[in-house]
Structures are given as structure tokens and as C-alpha cells.
Amino acid sequence: xxxxLVTGASGFVGWHVARELAESGQRVRAMTRGRxxxxxxxxxxxxxxxxxxxxxxxxxxxxxxxxxxxxxxxxWSPNPAELYQSNVxxxxxxxxAAKEAGVERVVYTSTVGCIGFVEGGLGDETTPVxxxxxxxxxKRSKFLAEKVAIEFAEKxxxxxxVNPTAPxxxxxxxxxxxxxxxxxxxxxxxxxxLDTGLNIVDVRDVAKGHLLACQKGRVGERYILGGENLTLQxxxxxxxxxxxxxxxxxxxxxxxxxxxxxxxxxxxxxxGKPPRAPMEGVKMAKKxxxxxxxxxxxxxxxTPAPAATALAQAVTWLKIGARHQFNLSGR
Numbered sequence: 480x481x482x483x484l485v486t487g488a489s490g491f492v493g494w495h496v497a498r499e500l501a502e503s504g505q506r507v508r509a510m511t512r513g514r515x516x517x518x519x520x521x522x523x524x525x526x527x528x529x530x531x532x533x534x535x536x537x538x539x540x541x542x543x544x545x546x547x548x549x550x551x552x553x554x555w556s557p558n559p560a561e562l563y564q565s566n567v568x569x570x571x572x573x574x575x576a577a578k579e580a581g582v583e584r585v586v587y588t589s590t591v592g593c594i595g596f597v598e599g600g601l602g603d604e605t606t607p608v609x610x611x612x613x614x615x616x617x618k619r620s621k622f623l624a625e626k627v628a629i630e631f632a633e634k635x636x637x638x639x640x641v642n643p644t645a646p647x648x649x650x651x652x653x654x655x656x657x658x659x660x661x662x663x664x665x666x667x668x669x670x671x672x673l674d675t676g677l678n679i680v681d682v683r684d685v686a687k688g689h690l691l692a693c694q695k696g697r698v699g700e701r702y703i704l705g706g707e708n709l710t711l712q713x714x715x716x717x718x719x720x721x722x723x724x725x726x727x728x729x730x731x732x733x734x735x736x737x738x739x740x741x742x743x744x745x746x747x748x749x750x751g752k753p754p755r756a757p758m759e760g761v762k763m764a765k766k767x768x769x770x771x772x773x774x775x776x777x778x779x780x781x782t783p784a785p786a787a788t789a790l791a792q793a794v795t796w797l798k799i800g801a802r803h804q805f806n807l808s809g810r
Contacts, residue, residue: 481544486545493546507522509522540580547574548689574587585631586638596767616759618759628640644679644768644772665794669715671731673730676710677709681792715727
């Protein structure tokens with residue numbers, strides 16, 4: 480059996496994809512950047528960089544399947560060009576290497592941010608959306624990277640695209656922006672909330688969805704890997720129930736959040752340190768990012784667990800397994 484390559488295996492979603500593969504009996508080659516470890520998993524580790532074509536060729540060599548999960552996931556950067564270099568050109572380099580290596584299948588991890596949203600309704604894989612609607616460099620870079628993946632699929636490389644929503648759960652190492660929101664909540668550093676909404680999904684279900692997309696997905700198609708559509712107020716209420724930390728009761732207007740983000744952005748440019756509330760995140764919050772995963776359920780057999788399960792996993796891991804890392808209280 481040829482190994483499956485997982486890029487970004489030391490990250491949140493990538494780690495779970497690697498674990499799911501390993502537990503299914505698949506040989507896993509975990510690609511990491513630099514000397515990042517892949518904790519708890521018995522996998523082959525290979526160091527490679529999306530900006531280094533030769534290292535990607537070595538990483539892909541001999542693999543039957545590639546799960547391209549790695550991405551530069553930052554909502555603020557002092558040098559936005561880095562996001563395009565990694566997310567767009569890095570994807571192109573990897574897919575070129577995969578094509579030359581004759582891999583049998585590629586699963587490309589996109590994002591729900593590339594899906595069109597419907598005011599008062601649910602977006603799906605066919606909802607019209609354009610580059611102009613992408614708020615910020617992260618979403619724009621992922622939108623362009625998805626176009627690269629589709630381009631390779633049209634040229635004969637068997638690429639399937641998955642669009643996770645907002646994964647939460649255990650082993651959110653960095654953490655992701657969604658995970659950071661939970662960290663801030665548990666610290667008691669979330670005094671207010673916006674009238675917005677997310678689709679929350681258990682990261683373990685997202686990982687299983689990757690494997691289902693590899694097995695059953697149609698080449699060139701996109702599949703939303705989502706869970707439950709919840710308002711931010713509902714998410715905080717569930718976090719309060721799970722953790723005992725009191726949820727914020729004050730809802731702030733969007734204009735106030737925008738102004739605070741603008742000021743924070745100016746300070747960040749001066750200090751070089753990321754703002755607490757990046758403007759890109761605030762702009763994303765202007766719309767409820769609610770979608771349906773009906774296509775993935777129908778074509779892949781994807782069946783996610785309730786959002787409460789995912790949030791409980793995140794709270795447990797952050798409060799017990801990673802309390803010291805994130806400086807959480809013992810509540």
C-alpha cells in the first residue's frame with residue numbers, strides 16, 4: 480500500500496486527518512514545515528515547504544493519495560504577500576508535483592469562506608460568489624487557490640475539493656482563529672459579542688469527511704463539510720453551559736467593532752504584533768456564515784455530530800490538556 484501524504488499534519492485539521500487515516504490502517508506520510516512535530520501519531524514525518532518545489536517532489540514521491548490541508552491561516556499579516564505565496568503558489572507547486580508523481584487522488588482543503596452566502600438563507604456549493612466578495616487576504620488567497628485546484632482537475636488530475644466550515648475540538652495547537660475565540664471566552668476576555676453566526680462542526684467529522692471525499696467524491700466537485708448553524712450568542716451560551724464561564728450579555732453594533740478593528744490595525748502596523756480583533760475577521764462577521772452540507776451527506780454519506788459535542792471537546796482539551804499553554808484559569 481502506497482502511503483497517503485498529509486500536508487499541514489502538525490496543524491489542527493491536518494493532524495486529525497492524519498490520525499483518521501492512521502486509525503483506518505492507512506500508511507501516513509505527514510508533511511510538516513521545519514521541525515514541527517506530529518504529536519501522539521505513529522506516522523512517517525517528512526519536512527517540506529510549499530515554497531520549495533524540490534522538497535514537495537520528495538514529499539509526494541511514492542504516494543498514492545495527497546491530502547493538501549496545509550495553509551497560511553492568518554486573518555492579519557504584516558506581509559500579506561506571504562499568504563498568496565503559500566496558499567496559491569504553494570498549492571500550484573504541490574499539485575504539479577502530485578501530477579508528475581502520478582498520484583491517484585488529491586483532496587484539497589479549501590474553506591467555507593469561498594462559498595457564497597445567502598442573506599436569510601443557506602449557502603451551498605452552487606451559490607454564486609466572486610473574488611470581489613472575498614473580504615481580506617486570507618479569503619482571497621484561498622479563493623484563488625481553489626481556482627488552481629479546479630484548473631488542475633480540468634486538466635486531468637483527480638482533485639476533489641472540501642470546504643470545512645468552522646471546525647472546533649481537541650488538538651487545536653496554534654490555535655485557529657475560531658479556537659482563539661474559545662480561548663478568549665474561557666479566559667473571561669470576551670466582554671461582548673456581535674450579531675453574527677457561524678457553522679460549527681466537530682473537527683473529527685471534518686477529518687472523516689476528507690476520507691469520504693477521497694473515496695466517493697466526484698473529481699472537480701466541492702463539498703461543504705459543515706455541522707450546525709448557530710448565532711455567536713448561541714455558541715457562547717453553549718460554552719457557558721460546558722465550562723461554567725459566564726457568557727457576555729452585551730451585543731455591540733457592527734460599527735463599533737469596525738472602528739475598534741481599524742484602530743487595532745493601525746497599532747498593529749506600528750508594533751508588528753497581530754491585533755486582537757483583525758479587520759478581516761470583523762468584516763467576515765458582517766454576514767452570518769450559514770450553509771448546508773446536504774450535498775456531502777447525499778453523495779459522500781457525511782453525517783456530522785451535534786455542535787455541542789464539538790464545543791465540549793474543545794473546552795475539555797483547552798481547559799485540561801492545554802491549560803498552561805493558553806494561560807487559562809482553573810474554572
